[in-house]
Amino acid sequence: MAEMVSDAPTRQTLAGARQRLADRDGFLAWIFLVPTVVYIVVLVAIPFFLAIAFAFSDVTAGNPSYDWVGFENFRRVFADPVFWQSLRNTFVFTVISMLLIVVFGKVLAMVLTADFKGKWIVRFLVLLPWTTPVALSSITWLWLLHSIYSPIDWVLRTVGLIDDNSYFLGRPALAMGSVIAVHVWRLVPLAAVIMMVGILSIPDDLIEASRIDGAGFWRRLFEVTIPLTFPLIAVAALFGAIFTFTDMAVVYILTAGGPTNSTQVLASWSFTRGIAGGDIGQGAVIALFLFPLLLAAAVLILRAVRKVETF
Amino acid sequence: MTFEIDPWTRRRFLQLTGMTGAGITLGACASEPESPAANPEAKAPSPVFNEPATKLSGDLSILLWSHFVPSHDTWFDSFAKGWGKKVGVNVRVDHIDVENVPTQIASEISAGQGHDIVQYIATLSQFEPAVLDLADVTQEASNRHGEQLAICRESSYNPHTDKFYAFAPGWVPDPxxxxxxxxxxxxxxxxxxxxxxxxxxxxxxxxxxxxxxxxxxxxxxxxxxxxxxxxxxxxxxxxxxxxxxxxxxxxxxxxxxxxxxxxxxxxxxxxxxxxxxxxxxxxxxxxxxxxxxxxxxxxxxxxxxxxxxxxxxxxxxxxxxxxxxxxxHVMYNYAVPKHAKNPDAAKEFLLHFTDNFGLTTYHSRLYDFPSWPSLAPSLDDWLGDDPFGAKPADKLSFLGDVETAAEWSAxxxxxxxxxxxxxxxxxxxxxxxxxxxxxxxxxxxxxxxxxxxxxxxxxxxxxxxxxxxxx
Known part of the structure; x- marks a missing residue:
């Protein structure tokens, strides 16, 4: 009993201290930030600095011991025509995909914000491509675009539009088109949801006022909706660009970079050279090229967003 | 009290179709195609067991591909575990898709930990600095079974460093x-x-x-x-x-x-x-x-x-x-990484596996050929009268025997x-x-x-x- 009595002030002190900690914004902010910081440090920062270190080393898949080789790996990578082809393809895929993602995302966002029966079901279905793991959806597309069994070919043949198979993944132009189409298919829902938020945040009376002033659909779109939702359109474009730029699953599963490296991108070529080929030093150099380009894209788009916000 | 279920309600319909679909899917996944032969087990060779040179204990983990002939993997898993029980080693076998094997090996070597034995269907030469020299295993297998085929030796040995970076007990011709x-x-x-x-x-x-x-x-x-x-x-x-x-x-x-x-x-x-x-x-x-x-x-x-x-x-x-x-078509390369925790058991298992390669040939439905021709003495008979239902039965006789197939392979x-x-x-x-x-x-x-x-x-x-x- 005596012990219980003597414990009471200690408990009170502890409870008080806890309360004081819970009231300290600075402390709480750090606590909440820790998981994110740990995540970024472990899964982004450490691999990034490792890649820089490997780029100047002779590390191979079979020999992780570190030997400094200076710019040797860079010299060899630059002498390889496949690297330049991959760099070009990465840009082509990203730019075309980003444009299509923004256009289709905008159209889809407007459809989804319209009032119609079964809107919720449609919204759910539209989001499915984004929620499906990229590897799984790519495997499905591999079957849809198969050289022998493609159901798309079967439909086109049945309605008399083609005589022979299309060989979507066997012809360079079609293979590039297929990779872009899959990127657009999986990223349009995300862009649409982001842009939907923007559209829904426009006050109804503003739209109503423009309508009363005689603005038609196109005028409202270009002079009201797009300017007001531009920051979110830029965010959607940024996400589209980053996800396309850094993705290797779609290319790797659909074409493995073929035919004749015509769909090879930096991420897939880095993997092929570094892991399949065993030369991790060169693989790291190729992967590093993703960083400055991504950084530049992110800075440009965020600057554009800020510019619009200051208006 | 009895409950009556209207068989045509929407919910019931969905339940039935869902269950049927799941049943078909599970059935398709679970039922491995059986050999068309009536009783192939009748011709399977008998297993061989040689006592390990040293007393073994601990765990042994093996990483290998998912074989193109699924019945091989079923046999291999119980074969490896059966050996482990006999010699006092706890054996674990992991099969992964063939395309992912090099990536898995590279990541294990980079991490400095992982399986005691890694296997791939093509050369593992790029991992040479990180694996043990298996000259002793190759030599012991040759002592037991005669001369190894040149094609297999060349696929596991680096003459420049004089190192057996892998052990190649079998291969597959590519006709x-x-x-x-x-x-x-x-x-x-x-x-x-x-x-x-x-x-x-x-x-x-x-x-x-x-x-x-x-x-x-x-x-x-x-x-x-x-x-x-x-x-x-x-x-x-x-x-x-x-x-x-x-x-x-x-x-x-x-x-x-x-x-x-x-x-x-x-x-x-x-x-x-x-x-x-x-x-x-x-x-x-x-x-x-x-x-x-x-x-x-x-x-x-x-x-x-x-x-x-x-x-x-x-x-x-x-x-x-x-x-x-x-x-x-395939060259089996088994390597023992330097990080292996039980290299003795790994080497003994490879020798035991090689001793029984006739079983591998049989359970892979004559897909896998041994590197030591003496290991599948019945192969000529199997190729001439396929135990797995070839029509005509001598369809594979063009392969002749292991040495004949090796003559036109490199x-x-x-x-x-x-x-x-x-x-x-x-x-x-x-x-x-x-x-x-x-x-x-x-x-x-x-x-x-x-x-x-x-x-x-x-x-x-x-x-x-x-x-x-x-x-």
Missing amino acids: GNYRKSLWEPAGFPDGPSTWDDLLEGASQIYRSKDIPVGLGMSQEIDSNMFGHALLWSYGASVQDENENVVLDSPQTIAAVEFAQKLFNDAMTDEVFSWTSSSNNEGLIAGELSFIINSISAWRSAQETNPSIANDTFFVPALEGPEAALAAQ SIGHPGPSSPAIGEVLGTYTLPNMFARVTRGMSPEQSVKRAHEECERIFARWRQRDLIGGG
Whole structure:
């Protein structure tokens, strides 16, 4: 009993201290930030600095011991025509995909914000491509675009539009088109949801006022909706660009970079050279090229967003 | 109290269709196709057990591919665990998709921990610095079973460093598979025997029946095998016996020109989108007249499309102007990483596995051949009278025996060793792209020159690391 009595002030002190900690914004902010910081440090920062270190080393898949080789790996990578082809393809895929993602995302966002029966079901279905793991959806597309069994070919043949198979993944132009189409298919829902938020945040009376002033659909779109939702359109474009730029699953599963490296991108070529080929030093150099380009894209788009916000 | 369920309510309908769908899916996943033979177990060899040289204990983990013949994996898992029980070792076997094996091994080596034994179906030479020298295991196997086939020795030994970076207890030949009903009317009732026969017959079949040949020119392993076979048959190769790059030669240009003609006359663009299962799929679907593959496509057809299986026959390596050589379809490389926690058990298991390779051959339905010919003494009989339902029963007799098949097969580095440089040439698909570029308009000379330069860059890098000779 005596012990219980003597414990009471200690408990009170502890409870008080806890309360004081819970009231300290600075402390709480750090606590909440820790998981994110740990995540970024472990899964982004450490691999990034490792890649820089490997780029100047002779590390191979079979020999992780570190030997400094200076710019040797860079010299060899630059002498390889496949690297330049991959760099070009990465840009082509990203730019075309980003444009299509923004256009289709905008159209889809407007459809989804319209009032119609079964809107919720449609919204759910539209989001499915984004929620499906990229590897799984790519495997499905591999079957849809198969050289022998493609159901798309079967439909086109049945309605008399083609005589022979299309060989979507066997012809360079079609293979590039297929990779872009899959990127657009999986990223349009995300862009649409982001842009939907923007559209829904426009006050109804503003739209109503423009309508009363005689603005038609196109005028409202270009002079009201797009300017007001531009920051979110830029965010959607940024996400589209980053996800396309850094993705290797779609290319790797659909074409493995073929035919004749015509769909090879930096991420897939880095993997092929570094892991399949065993030369991790060169693989790291190729992967590093993703960083400055991504950084530049992110800075440009965020600057554009800020510019619009200051208006 | 009784409940009546209206069988036609929407909920009931969804439940029934859902359950039926799930049942069918589970059934399809669970039921491994059975061999068409009535009682194949009757002919299976008896297992052999030799006491390990030292007392073993602890755990042993094994990483290997998911075999193309699923019944092999079922047998292997219980075989490995059974051995473990006998010798006091707890054995764990992990099978993963073949495409992911090199990535898994690379990550384990990089982490410095993982399986005690790693296996792949092509050379593991790129991992040489991180694995144990298995000269003792190879030597002991040779003491027990005689001389190892040269093709297997060359695929696991680096003469420059004098190290057995892997142990190769078995391999798989890579014959031509042809559809008799298509080739007979074309004037080749026994299939093509030379590359020129292939061009002539396949062109005729493509013109008359619209059925192409399926030889990949894509970024996958079968395309690599086809490319090497064609090169060697024309007297060309990536390297010479001293590990110098010799790809840019008139012979290579002639081989590339031949591939261009074969593509123009008898193939479609599908060969550029080839994956490692495409030729199997095409043959089984009846969409291809000829492929270069192991017997696995035909074995699958026995279960899924028996009429195609019965119509599929085999030829050994096609003869070119200089030789008749095919690459091995599969070369089993078992390596023991330096980080292995139980290397003694790993080495003893490899010897035990080798002692019983006759069982492997049998349970893989004659897909796997041993590296030591004495290990499958019944192979001639099995090939002459297939225990797994071949029609006719002697369909595989063209393989003769292990040594006959090895005569028209070569290791992937031929005429040199399967070095890490050769591994990188394979892994970056230099040869398939060399052939494919020509069909896209590049001149054969230009394409060969570009591939040669690529090989030079790769070889120079590995030479700098002192893992290959030449230069």
